[in-house]
Amino acid sequence: MIDRDVILENKYVKYIISSDGYNKSFVDKASNQDYIDKATSAPFMCLTKDGTRYPSSKVEFDGKEMIVSFDPLKAKAKLKVEILEDYMTFELLSTGEVVPDEVTLTNLNLTISENIGRILNIGSDGKFAACVLALNLQTRSYGASDSKAILMAKCYPRYGIIGSKVAVIGVPSSMVKKTIRNVQLNEGLPSPTLAGAWDKDSPEVKKSYLFVTLSENNVDEAIKYAKEGGFSYILDIWATQNYGHYTLDPRSYPHGLDGQKEIVRKIHEAGLKAGLHILTTCISKNDPYVAPVPDKRLAKDGSFVLADGIDETSTFVPTEEPPKDVPLEEEKTYYVGGGLDIQIDDEIITYGGVSLEPPYGFTSCVRGARGTKPAKHEKGAVVYHLAQMFGCYLVDAHTTLLDEVTKRIADIINECGYDMIYLDGAESACLQGAWWYYIPKVQLAFYEKFKREVLIQGASYTISIYKGQGSKLKVTDEYLDHFNWHIYSRDAQTDLVARGVKGHVDKVKLKGVAETLRNLMPAEFGWFGMLTKAPSYQATQPDEIEYVCNKCVGYDSALSLETSIEALRGNGWTPEILSIIRNYEYLRLKGCFSELEKEKLRQPGAEFRLTKGIGGRWCLRPVKHIENYVRNVDGTNNVWTVDCDLGSPSFELRIRSLATMADYDDAWNITLVDFESERPLEASSTAAGVSCEFKTTSEEVKVGNSSGKLTAKSSLKDDSGWCEYMKRVNLDLSENRGIGFWIYGDGKGEVLNVQLVGGDGDIRRVLDHYVEVDFKGWRYQEIPEPEGERIFKYFKHTEDYYITAAHGFNYSKVSAIVVRIMKIPPGDSIKIYLSNVKALREKPLPLRNPSIAIGKKKVKFPVEILPDQCLVFKPEDGTCKIHSDNGFPLKEVEVQGETPVIMTGTNKIVFDCDTSEDLARNAKIRFSIIGNDEILPIKLET
Helix, strand or coil, X not given: CCCCCEEEECCCEEEEECCCCEEEEEEECCCCEECECCCCCCECCEEEECCEEEECCEEEXXXXXXXXXXXXXXXXXXXXXEEXXXXXXXXXXXXXXXXXXEEEEEEEEECCCCCEECCCCEEECCCEEEEEEECCCCCEEEECCCCCCEEEEEECCCCCCCCCEEEEEEEEHHHHHHHHHHHHHHHCCCCCEECCEECCCCHHHHCCEEEECCCCCCHHHHHHHHHHCCCCEEEEECCEXXXXXXXXXXXXXXXXXXXXXXXXXXXXXXXXXXXXXXXXXXXXXXXXXXCCCCCCCECEEEEEEECCCECCCCCCEEECCXXXXXXCCCCCCCCCCCCCEEEECCEEEECCEEECCCCCEEECXXXXXXXXXXXXXXXXXXXXXXXXECCEEXXXXXXXXXXXXXXXXXXXXXXXXXXXXXXXXXXXXXXXXXXXXXXXXXXHHHHCCCCCCCEEEECCXXXXXXXXXXXXXXXXXXXXXXXXXXXXCCECCCCCCCCCHHHHHHHHHHHHHHHHHHCCCCEEEEEEECCXXXXXXXXXXXXXXXXXHHHHHHCCCEEEEECCHHHHHHCCXXXXXXXXXXXXXXXXXXXXXXXXXXXHHHCCCCCEEEEECHHHCEEEEEEEEEEEEECCCCCCCCEEEEEECCCCCEEEEEEEECCEECCCCCCCCEEXXXXXXXXXXXXXXXXXXXXXXXXXXXXXXXXXXXXXEEEEEECCCCCCEEEEEEEEEEECCCCCCEEEEEEEEECCCCEEEEEEEECXXXXXXEECCEEECCCXXXXXXXXXXXXXXXXXXXXXXXXXXXXXXXXXXXXXXXXXXXXXXXXXXXXXXXXXXXXXXEEECEECCCEECCEEEECCEEEECXXXXXXXXXXXXXXXXXXXXXXXXXCCEEEECCCEECCCCCCCEEEEEEEECCCCCCCCCCEEEEEEEECCCCCEECCCCC
C-alpha cells in the first residue's frame, strides 16, 4: 500500500499533511501562497507520555476519520474530521490503549508575523488570516509566539482528552471575523449579541461608562454626573454585605431588591444603561456559606490527616505528615492566594504556625474561627487548608456551589433588567488549576444563565496588563484564556493608578489595547480614576483625562471612569473633566475624527486639546506640558530653559505651592538610613547578571563621619540591571514626607531609587523617589513628593505599577526603606556614595508674590498661595485664579506686569517670589504650551 499525503481542502484553504505526520503546506487558494514555515518541520500532532514527547509519524484519512500514529509509542489517535466551506474541525475520538499526559491537537507553524493575537490564536498579514479555535472548554488553544503565528491546541487528562475539538480557519483577512461568528453559531459556542448585533461588532461596545457605587439615595446624582460626562452606562460597584449569598447592604438598599430594581428603572428612564460589578468565585468570611457551619463545597488547596484526636480547646492540631506548602503568614500581594485557615469537619481553625518536625502539625491555633463552633475531632479526620484570595474563601468550581452562586447573580441580572456585568475576581479560580480552564469555566457558568442581552466584561484577559499588576504573578502561556474570547464583549481594562496617569497610558494601556485589538476583541480605556487629593497623590486633573480621551479617539475605544459620588463632589475640576469626556464621546461616536487625526492621537506622548476655533468649529491643538521643581530662589535653582517645537505657541501657567522641606540638619528630620550605625542596610536582591556590594566608608564623606558606598557591576547587554538593599523599620512619616540626602555621583546615568514600603493593608504599597545620576561629585537631593509620571519612564526596570502607582499610602505605618539602583549601564560598573538618608519635616509656609519672567517680559502675581494650592494663569482667556488642593477656585488674581511670550525654540525662564524666613521658596511650575500652527479641524460641528 502506498502512503499518501492527506489533503484537506475547502473554498479558501488547502491544508496538506504528509503521510509521515508532518504539516506540509497551508495554502491560501486566492493567492496560491503557502504559509507553512518550511524552516521548521512541525508535526501535525504530538502525544506526550511519561514526560516524553512523540511527534506524529503516520497519518491516514478515509474522508471522515483520521488515524494518527506516534512511533515508537504504540498509540493511535482517532480523529473525526469535518470540512466546511470556511473552516474544518478535528475532534479527538480515541487514543487507543494509551492514556497520554497531553495531546497536541494542532501545531500550525506559519510564516505570518503580523497581527498576532495569541489569545484568539490568530495571525493575519492583511491578506490572509489563520486561526485555531477551541470548540469546547476542555481544549486549550493559544498562540505560542508573540512574533509569528504558531497556532497550538492541546488537551489533558485532567480536563478531558476524548471529545477535545478544534476548528482550523484559513480565510481572507477581510472575512475572518465573519467566519469566527459562523463557527460560534454552528458549533454551539457562546455568541452574545448587544442591541441585536453580534457583540464584537455592536456599537454598544464603543460606548463609555461611569463606574461608581450606587445606592437608592445617590442614584439621581449618579445619573446627573453620567449625563454630564456623556456616558451611556453606569456600572455599579455593588454594595453587598457578603460574597456568596450577596446579601444587599441595607444602607444602600433600604428597600432591598425592590430598591435595586428602582435604581435600574431610573437609569433606564434617563436613557442610560445599567451594569453590575461583582466578585465572582469569592465567598466572604461572614457569609452563611461559612458560618455557623462551613459549606463542604468551599475550595481547598491542601489536605492532611489528623494524627490524633483533639478536644475543643487544643491549640495544636497534629497531622500524620508535615504540613508543607501552606502559607506561614497572611499574604499582602493582591494576586497571590494565601490564608491561615484550616477546616476539620464543621469547624474552621486559624493557625499561627506549623511544625515540620515531629510532632507534625499546626501550632498556635485559634479554635472556632469565622463564627464556627469548636468541636472534638477524631483521629483520621481530614484537615483541609482552605484556599483564599482577596481575603475570601473560594467556590470549588467542580461542585454545585458554582451553580448556586452564579444563579444568584444571574437571577438579579435577569429580574432587575441589567444591561452589563463585570465579572471581577474570577482569576481566583486558578488556585484550583490551569488559568486557561478555570477562569472561562466560571464565566461560562454565569453566561449560560443570562436570559437577556448583557455586555459582559471580566478579569484575566490581556496578558500584558497582568505583567504590570504584581511581580509575583508569573505570567506564562497558561494565562491565555482563549475561551473567554467568546464570552466577553470587550476588554483591556486595568485597575486605576493614582500617580502617573499619562505614563500608565503609554506604557501599560496602549500595549494592552493594541494586544486586545490584535485578538479582534473590542477594547476600552479603563479604569481611570477620578480622585481627590490624598497625602501621596494629587487630585485628578483635566489634562490627565483629556490625554486618555485622545487615545480613546485614536483607537476608537470606550472610556471608563472609576470613582465615587463623594470624589465627584470633592474634586473641583469635575465639571471641566466631565465636559471634556462628553465632547470627545459625542464626536467619537458620531465618527467625526478622520483617520489622519486618529493616527496622530494614537502616538505615545502625543497630546492634543479639543477646542472650538474660528466659526465655532471643533479642532485639535497640540499641547505639551513641561514641569520644573524649584527648590530655592538662589539664582540657579530658579532659572531653567524650556524648549518649544510648536509653531505660534501660546501658553498656560500653573504654579503649585509645596510644603517647605526642613534643612538637612534640622532636628525634626527622621533618619531613615544611618550609615554610621552598625548595620544600616541588609542585602536584599539583585537581577540576574548583576553583582553588587554595600559598605560604610570614609573614602568620600560630605556630612558626618562616614558614607554608604554602593557599587554594582552588570554583565547584561542592556541597562535592565538592578540591585537593592533594604532596612526594616516601623516609622510614622506623616509630617516628614519629603526625602533628603547627599549623593556623590559617577555620571554614568544609573538611577537611585529610595523606596518607602507601606506596613498596613492587604496590598503591598511602595513609594518611589528617583535620582538620575548624570552628574559627578557631591550633590544634595531634596525630593518633596513621590514619583508620578517617572514611574513609567523607568517602567521596564520595575514592570510592577500595581504596587508603585495604583494605591494610596499610609505614611504613619512605614515598614521598610529600600535603596535600589536601577538602569545599571550594560557591561559596566557604577559607584556612588550616600550620606544618611532622611525624611524631611514639612513646614506649611505660604508662597508669596510669585513671578515668572521669559526673556525681558515679567508677570507678577500679588497673592499668597498655601501648600498644595495652585495658581492657574490662562493668558488667552484672560483669567488667573487660585485653586484649592482639590481644584476648587478660591479667588481671582489681578496680574501685574507684562505677560511674557513663549517662542518657538529655547526660552529662558526665571521664577521669583518673596524670600523672608517665614515664606516658602519652593514650587512646581508647569507650562502648558499650545501650538497654533498645527491645528487639526474636526469635520462636524456639535
